[in-house]
Amino acid sequence: MRVFLQRITAGVQSAGFIHPKVVENQEEVKMKKSIILGALTIAGLSAGAAAAGTLDDVKARGTLNCGVTTGLVGFAAPDANGEWVGFDVSVCRAVAAAVLGDATAVEFVPTTGKTRFTALSSGEIDLLARNTTWTFSRDTDLKFDFVGVNYYDGQGFLVPKALGVSSAKDLDGATVCIQTGTTTELNLADFFRANNISYEPVPIETNAEGTQQYLAGACDTYTTDASGLASTRATFENPGDHVLLPEIVSKEPLGPLVRHGDNEWGDIVRWTLNALITAEELGVSSTNVAEMATSTTNPEVARLLGTEGELGGMIGLDADWAKRAIESEGNYGEIFAKNIGEETPIGLARGLNAQWTDGGLLYSPPFR
Amino acid sequence: MSDTHEHSVAFVRTTDIEQQPAPSNAAGPVKWMRDNLFATWPNALLTVASAYVIYLILTATLPWILGGLWNTSSLAECREVLQGKSAACFSVLTDRWNQLLFGFKYPSEFYWRPTLALVLMFFALAPVLFFDLPRKLLIMTLLYPFVAYWLIWGGTIWVPVFALLGFIAGYFVYARFVAQNFALGFFGGVAAAAVVWYVAGFVVSMLAPESPLLASVPSRDLGGFMLNMMLGLTCVSLSIPLGIALALGRQSSMPLIKWMCVVFIEFIRGVPLITLLFVASVMLAYFFPPDATVDLFLRVVIMITIFSAAYIAEVVRGGLAALPKGQYEAADSLGLDYAQAMRLIILPQALKISIPGIVNIAVGLFKDTTLVSVISMFDLVGMIRGPILASTDWNGVYWELLGFAAVLFFVVCYGISQYSQWLERRLATDHR
Numbered sequence: 034m035r036v037f038l039q040r041i042t043a044g045v046q047s048a049g050f051i052h053p054k055v056v057e058n059q060e061e062v063k064m065k066k067s068i069i070l071g072a073l074t075i076a077g078l079s080a081g082a083a084a085a086g087t088l089d090d091v092k093a094r095g096t097l098n099c100g101v102t103t104g105l106v107g108f109a110a111p112d113a114n115g116e117w118v119g120f121d122v123s124v125c126r127a128v129a130a131a132v133l134g135d136a137t138a139v140e141f142v143p144t145t146g147k148t149r150f151t152a153l154s155s156g157e158i159d160l161l162a163r164n165t166t167w168t169f170s171r172d173t174d175l176k177f178d179f180v181g182v183n184y185y186d187g188q189g190f191l192v193p194k195a196l197g198v199s200s201a202k203d204l205d206g207a208t209v210c211i212q213t214g215t216t217t218e219l220n221l222a223d224f225f226r227a228n229n230i231s232y233e234p235v236p237i238e239t240n241a242e243g244t245q246q247y248l249a250g251a252c253d254t255y256t257t258d259a260s261g262l263a264s265t266r267a268t269f270e271n272p273g274d275h276v277l278l279p280e281i282v283s284k285e286p287l288g289p290l291v292r293h294g295d296n297e298w299g300d301i302v303r304w305t306l307n308a309l310i311t312a313e314e315l316g317v318s319s320t321n322v323a324e325m326a327t328s329t330t331n332p333e334v335a336r337l338l339g340t341e342g343e344l345g346g347m348i349g350l351d352a353d354w355a356k357r358a359i360e361s362e363g364n365y366g367e368i369f370a371k372n373i374g375e376e377t378p379i380g381l382a383r384g385l386n387a388q389w390t391d392g393g394l395l396y397s398p399p400f401r
Numbered sequence: 402m403s404d405t406h407e408h409s410v411a412f413v414r415t416t417d418i419e420q421q422p423a424p425s426n427a428a429g430p431v432k433w434m435r436d437n438l439f440a441t442w443p444n445a446l447l448t449v450a451s452a453y454v455i456y457l458i459l460t461a462t463l464p465w466i467l468g469g470l471w472n473t474s475s476l477a478e479c480r481e482v483l484q485g486k487s488a489a490c491f492s493v494l495t496d497r498w499n500q501l502l503f504g505f506k507y508p509s510e511f512y513w514r515p516t517l518a519l520v521l522m523f524f525a526l527a528p529v530l531f532f533d534l535p536r537k538l539l540i541m542t543l544l545y546p547f548v549a550y551w552l553i554w555g556g557t558i559w560v561p562v563f564a565l566l567g568f569i570a571g572y573f574v575y576a577r578f579v580a581q582n583f584a585l586g587f588f589g590g591v592a593a594a595a596v597v598w599y600v601a602g603f604v605v606s607m608l609a610p611e612s613p614l615l616a617s618v619p620s621r622d623l624g625g626f627m628l629n630m631m632l633g634l635t636c637v638s639l640s641i642p643l644g645i646a647l648a649l650g651r652q653s654s655m656p657l658i659k660w661m662c663v664v665f666i667e668f669i670r671g672v673p674l675i676t677l678l679f680v681a682s683v684m685l686a687y688f689f690p691p692d693a694t695v696d697l698f699l700r701v702v703i704m705i706t707i708f709s710a711a712y713i714a715e716v717v718r719g720g721l722a723a724l725p726k727g728q729y730e731a732a733d734s735l736g737l738d739y740a741q742a743m744r745l746i747i748l749p750q751a752l753k754i755s756i757p758g759i760v761n762i763a764v765g766l767f768k769d770t771t772l773v774s775v776i777s778m779f780d781l782v783g784m785i786r787g788p789i790l791a792s793t794d795w796n797g798v799y800w801e802l803l804g805f806a807a808v809l810f811f812v813v814c815y816g817i818s819q820y821s822q823w824l825e826r827r828l829a830t831d832h833r
Contacts, residue, residue: 145777151687
């Protein structure tokens with residue numbers, strides 16, 4: 034049986050179906066021998082094998098496999114040169130910088146809303162940073178661990194100024210463009226029922242379709258995540274003619290997630306994210322991090338940047354891990370400003386995503 | 402008698418009247434319009450109404466197209482230049498031209514490789530499509546898959562070379578034994594090819610140089626219209642032979658083969674293509690260890706191929722069923738065995754009847770390749786829906802991008818359709 038399978042595998046190799054780069058390397062060839070055998074092992078077995086030692090896998094591979102969206106303005110998209118940029122992309126790069134010392138050692142795996150969870154649980158990716166809402170069932174039933182929140186989002190309403198509406202509660206009897214099969218659809222129904230007002234849904238499939246329908250006047254208001262509405266509005270010819278209503282009708286904490294069960298790896302991602310947030314709180318940025326590392330008198334900054342204490346060693350990394358993460362992409366505030374902040378066409382205000390000291394929700398546990 | 406006419410007729414013309422043009426209402430464009438556009442009052446009304454609609458469409462679209470901008474760097478800049486005028490922002494096409502054609506990850510210094518593969522494709526297809534060309538040119542067609550593979554994916558040349566050697570070995574074994582027994586030849590050929598490939602698995606890794614002549618490009622980096630063309634061409638050319646085999650298998654008198662083919666065809670036809678693609682991209686990942694998966698491109702090719710093969714099988718079966726029983730009996734009475742009868746008598750006629758149906762499926766298949774965008778492969782539509790529309794520069798450009806995609810697909814599909822009509826006329830040797 035084994036010989037037969039090996040023959041098939043070898044045949045597949047030589048026909049060039051498996052990527053030739055692999056064939057160049059003798060050792061990898063041996064590994065590929067196990068492909069077909071692996072194919073016959075049951076799903077649970079391979080998932081179990083993937084669950085242990087993600088850190089070692091990543092280090093051995095030399096690249097981080099990071100799941101991102103196939104394209105969402107400001108959060109993840111390849112630019113004209115094919116380089117991935119965006120808010121979620123920066124999280125991947127920071128983790129790669131912390132673990133591998135190279136922010137470019139990331140293999141971005143584009144995932145759709147349908148393929149993202151299988152990609153993570155099957156071990157195809159080590160980390161999913163794809164504006165995914167942290168919910169109970171995803172954390173527990175789907176067996177993932179959300180390591181934190183990098184963007185607090187919520188469902189909002191976009192209306193033309195000409196409609197003369199200043200609150201979502203005035204939308205009684207309105208036609209609402211709504212993406213089908215999403216949590217936003219359920220939130221919408223909840224909100225209108227709770228306020229005892231009626232609406233007429235106009236079902237749409239994609240954001241592009243929603244934009245067209247809304248601009249064509251097929252619906253009075255368009256509802257989806259507020260960040261999405263803001264970036265959609267930024268593409269309008271006359272963004273000033275449309276307003277976001279003040280009501281946010283749902284909680285959408287978006288954050289990176291890893292597989293359940295590999296807590297060492299989860300810790301690394303969690304504390305890399307926390308390091309970015311803490312860095313902003315402590316005033317450490319990509320420009321002054323090198324200087325701070327040597328001259329700081331603040332003990333927490335010293336612990337964060339590895340000049341004092343053994344924090345890196347506790348999570349299996351070296352002392353400079355957080356310093357590299359901050360150096361590569363900047364602190365949380367820099368990442369926000371660069372990708373989705375008010376200076377960019379998307380123009381999102383910090384709002385809930387401000388530091389707790391500025392009245393926001395960002396609150397990293399201490400580095401101690 | 403010669404003066405008879407002089408008395409009875411006042412004037413006799415002795416020369417021919419010079420030929421006059423037909424009256425203006427009985428020839429030329431006027432007559433054509435009277436006959437075709439204004440034959441009756443209702444016709445005339447419809448003509449005027451249609452002309453008005455066409456006028457409306459053109460006045461709406463032509464200024465938009467002709468006034469389009471081609472060299473701005475973002476949608477915002479387009480709008481700034483246009484100052485509220487309505488015109489296209491084609492700059493997105495020039496700015497992202499290479500991404501639309503090759504995807505965003507294919508190394509730009511290697512763009513010549515897929516381009517060369519495309520040019521060679523025309524040479525490789527010519528002898529298949531136009532059978533008046535010398536048959537020797539078919540060698541080019543047979544070599545093309547290996548050359549194209551090497552050009553597009555790069556890497557060591559020994560992979561395609563040994564793949565080709567496997568086929569050659571298989572062919573020689575087949576040719577040696579087929580005279581005795583078709584099954585012996587067929588399975589012997591398959592076995593010989595498998596042995597060569599098995600050996601090659603070890604040899605290639607030893608021969609492979611450190612830095613191959615053409616740097617290798619992983620499948621994940623393929624994208625754009627190139628991916629659609631590759632999927633379309635590969636799947637059509639693989640699914641036609643597979644479909645014919647399935648159709649013959651379904652007609653077989655051997656119950657095992659017959660039922661296998663029936664179950665296969667009916668199962669595949671009963672499942673949406675998108676489901677098969679999801680299985681290829683998502684479900685299979687569970688069965689492989691994390692680092693070792695069969696190439697996604699290959700998985701998708703297999704799924705699309707078996708999908709269209711099931712449809713082509715039914716089209717070919719229709720062609721087989723349309724042949725009079727006499728043709729089968731004539732072949733038998735000549736003493737031909739099954740393979741000969743099929744090859745020489747039955748299939749040439751059945752396939753000719755099936756051409757429109759097969760082309761129909763080929764065109765559909767080519768357009769279906771855009772479905773891979775839902776499993777996060779960046780084909781032309783995937784590039785548009787994903788990276789390009791998600792960039793801050795071009796978020797909001799829909800008509801220009803999707804119109805461009807439509808034009809590309811239309812050119813290819815219209816070409817296929819024109820070819821098939823030419824082929825039908827060329828093969829029209831029947832008694833209609």
